[in-house]
Amino acid sequence: MLPISMRFVFLPIVCYITATILRFAEISVAEDTLSRYQVINDSRTLVSAGGKFQLGFFSPGISKNRYLGIWYNIPTQTIVWVANRNNPLNDSFGVLKIGDDGNLILVGHTGSVTWSTNIRNMPSKITVAQLLDSGNLVLRDERGGKTETYLWQSFDHPCDTLLAGMKLGWNLRTGLNRYLTSWESTDDPSPGSFSYGIELHELPQPVLRRNSVKQYRAPPWDGLQISGVKPNHVFKNNFITKSEEVYYEFDLRDDLTWLVLHYSGVLQRVIWNNQSLEWIFIKKHPSDSESYGQCGPNAICTVNDAQICSCLAGNMPKSSQVWDTFVWSGGCVRKNPLNCPKGEGFVKLKGVEIPDLLQFRMNTSMTLKECKMECLKNCSCTAYANSNTTGGGIGCLLWYGDLIDIKRFTESGNQNLYVRVTASELADSRKKRQLVLVMVAASIALVLLLLASGIIWKRRTQTQGTWQDILSGDEENLELPIFNIDTIAKATNNFSYSNKIGEGGFGPVYKGQLSTGQEIAVKRLSENSKQGLNEFKNEVILIAKLQHRNLVRLLGCCIQGEERILIYEYMPNGSLSSFIFGPDNTRNSLEWRRRFDIISGIARGLLYLHRDSRLRIIHRDLKASNVLLDNEMNPKISDFGIARTFGGDQLLAKTRTVVGT
Structure with missing residues (x-):
């Protein structure tokens, strides 16, 4: 046994070593990685390597509940992901750690697991959690180094926010569907009534729903771009269709931006302003003229136009009195029934968003001419279009029955739609086109005449001055x-x-x-x-x-x-x-x-x-x-x-x- 004097000599050394160990433990927690035997509690956070994102506990709005979440590491706290959105903590004693089976778990003050990555048959129990600079929280094998083969990642379980590089859509091999769900309210991050995701058809398309009811249908990918959406300097849209995956994502160009499904049901595109240090809303869907089926069947919605709704060629308002009061949901009906196939043809609508894929058929190998002939063969076929506009257009889409949710944008897209009309309506359409051509020619001639007169007058004025x-x-x-x-x-x-x-x-x-x-x-x-x-x-x-x-x-x-x-x-x-x-x-x-x-x-x-x-x-x-x-x-x-x-x-x-x- 050491004498008392020796005990007093060793006591400061022991205290110093203990303090050093605790200090290094805190430093490791303040980094981007959480390893076994380390914890994140209410006073500690993870910060991504580049300092862009932070993971920790927070309380939204006026709520006193505590949630584990990820937010942008900027002056305005902006939550982009919540772990326990269905199971909030009612105190500040929650702890995030690596469980004995290698899963990442959130434990309350009673020791009960509130949230977990819940991976069964974990291939390795020696795991670490890491917050990446993309905002992705990943769980990986500690011995695997920094690899992109993750055991689990938060990007596969989105909440209301889509970040750059995050996939919105399907993993067809595993059946995983990644979609956004709104918060219940600004104080409650639990899943709300609105969802936004990719609906699988032969031609996948993004849809926003309120419970099961469609609220907004995003423009489909036409093979070159999203219809009606011009390229921009902020982000780049990508729509990937492969044998194992179908998803949408976007890449950042220069500015910080994200897509969020607000609890009100509005899909918002937001960009960070470094001068004013605030988020600025640059786009929202649906806008006033983008609601699903706003113009009803057999009508076209012209976005940002004074007269939003108009009937397709060969159609008239179902109720003229109601239509004149700007209530268009009843849509349009045919003026004359189709007399298949005597003399019928098609009227071309340029640069539109194609109708909803309700009753349709697709053939990716047909040409546009073959598509037209196929539609004429079937008396129920009401319209056709290319399924892909790449290289001037390939593939065939055929619609049957009413045409719903057609939109025309101020920024003309690449997609054209061919709507079926009767022989008499086709003749009227040709006469209208001829009249338009004559009027255009006359207008051009008048402009040229005025221009020539102006030049002559100007020359005379220049010669004679304004004496x-x-x-x-x-x-x-x-x-x-x-x-x-x-x-x-x-x-x-x-x-x-x-x-x-x-x-x-x-x-x-x-x-x-x-x-x-x-x-x-x-x-x-x-x-x-x-x-x-x-x-x-x-x-x-x-x-x-x-x-x-x-x-x-x-x-x-x-x-x-x-x-x-x-x-x-x-x-x-x-x-x-x-x-x-x-x-x-x-x-x-x-x-x-x-x-x-x-x-x-x-x-x-x-x-x-x-x-x-x-x-x-x-x-x-x-x-x-x-x-x-x-x-x-x-x-x-x-x-x-x-x-x-x-x-x-x-x-x-x-x-x-x-x-x-």
């Missing part, structure tokens, strides 16, 4: 050439910067050369110009009516679209300001005699404006930059944008705005 609109009645006795914008663009090298010789309040000024060789100055109204339409109009009207050797000569203008352009004679020596305020060598180049001639020329120009012209004009912006010099240094007054006319005997006038320099 009368600009002048607004001031064009009397005004003769001024109008240039095309293409001519001006060509003359200025498409308004090249290298051709730019200045810029004023009106806009930039470019040097140009016409095809005749004449040099011109092009003043183009700028969008940011301090002057506008009134100044442009003013300058055109005034200069066009003035003729004097000391006034700049306006050669024409361009008014086309938004363009407002004035074309002047080109002054090679520029403005007087460049000689007065330019460099010393430029200023010194003006000798006194030249200065006197320039002053005299400006005075003669002003005298003409004030006294001798037929219009009495005050320039109001006379300055050195508005006096241009030709190749012989003769001055010419320019820029009449803010000039003002006076009456012959008028000596005084008032203005509302301050103008000039």
Whole structure:
């Protein structure tokens, strides 16, 4: 026996070892795997390797019951699977562990098993449970490593949620049917009244039922896609039909999404928004126009159309009075009975969801032509279609009796349906098609005519500009050439910067050369110009009516679209300001005699404006930059944008705005 002193030495070591063992036990539980002798209780969870999913105990809504479930490991707890949905725990003492026989079991505080994987003849009793990043809880042989050969998996026992990679449908070898069942309520995850799964026919189709009553029939797989459903960037639909399996699944592309059967009976497609950290509903079924058989027999439901229901060709409402009140469930009946097989034919419905498979026959080897002939042979056959649209269509589907739950989508699908009609109705249909073709042809001709007229009008407008609109009645006795914008663009090298010789309040000024060789100055109204339409109009009207050797000569203008352009004679020596305020060598180049001639020329120009012209004009912006010099240094007054006319005997006038320099 150890002395007391030695006991005190070993006691801390024992405590440390014990604490270390317990700590490592907790770490192992916090991982994604539960092995033998480990437990999950109310305070511990499993977290998948990538941290996407978590398994543990929870209470839904306001319920105090405890359930074992799997949820997304995100801020908003979203339950995707419940183990003991039929047997809730009424306290927080439940424990999940590996049983002695290797099964995964949920035990209450009394030691009784509340839920179990319930595998009989377990091939191995040394098992582990693992929560995968797909949200799948699997039970596998501990010695088998990480393999996809599982002894049991939660994906084979779905609740109300379909996750990516999860199969909805049948294992034909074992008879396992994987289908969704809604919760009873938001506080009760026990199975509710609604179910959604794949119903096995020769052509399998997904159906949503309330107990045994059909509520919604999903579009069948047409061999290429689900009818009426366009490919998207969120998920990819897959429908697998093999000898041992028939199922639907979807693969994720980028975003987090899942399919849930709400307790209200609505099938919802939900996507996670990383910005707002919330789920967003992007699709629901059935929508307002998708309820099963909403339009009744022998009618077609056009999804998202104002007139949802309409009778098939050769049919009329069973009760017109009821039909007019938008109650369509009574459907339609034939206008005339079929007179098999005299002259009967088929009317083609493009891009529809085929009728429900109630009374039908399928032959996968027939062509569409053979399918038509087979339908004509049987007087009870009411419609036919390809069973698979791959490669332009293969196989044959034949319907007998009433046609129920036909839908047409806004996004046209690949499937066409051929509905049987009498000879007279077939003739009417052909006449209608011919009438439609004539109307379409006439409409196209009218559109082309209007388009041609518009082009001609536009060209005339571009050539003539909007001259009368600009002048607004001031064009009397005004003769001024109008240039095309293409001519001006060509003359200025498409308004090249290298051709730019200045810029004023009106806009930039470019040097140009016409095809005749004449040099011109092009003043183009700028969008940011301090002057506008009134100044442009003013300058055109005034200069066009003035003729004097000391006034700049306006050669024409361009008014086309938004363009407002004035074309002047080109002054090679520029403005007087460049000689007065330019460099010393430029200023010194003006000798006194030249200065006197320039002053005299400006005075003669002003005298003409004030006294001798037929219009009495005050320039109001006379300055050195508005006096241009030709190749012989003769001055010419320019820029009449803010000039003002006076009456012959008028000596005084008032203005509302301050103008000039």
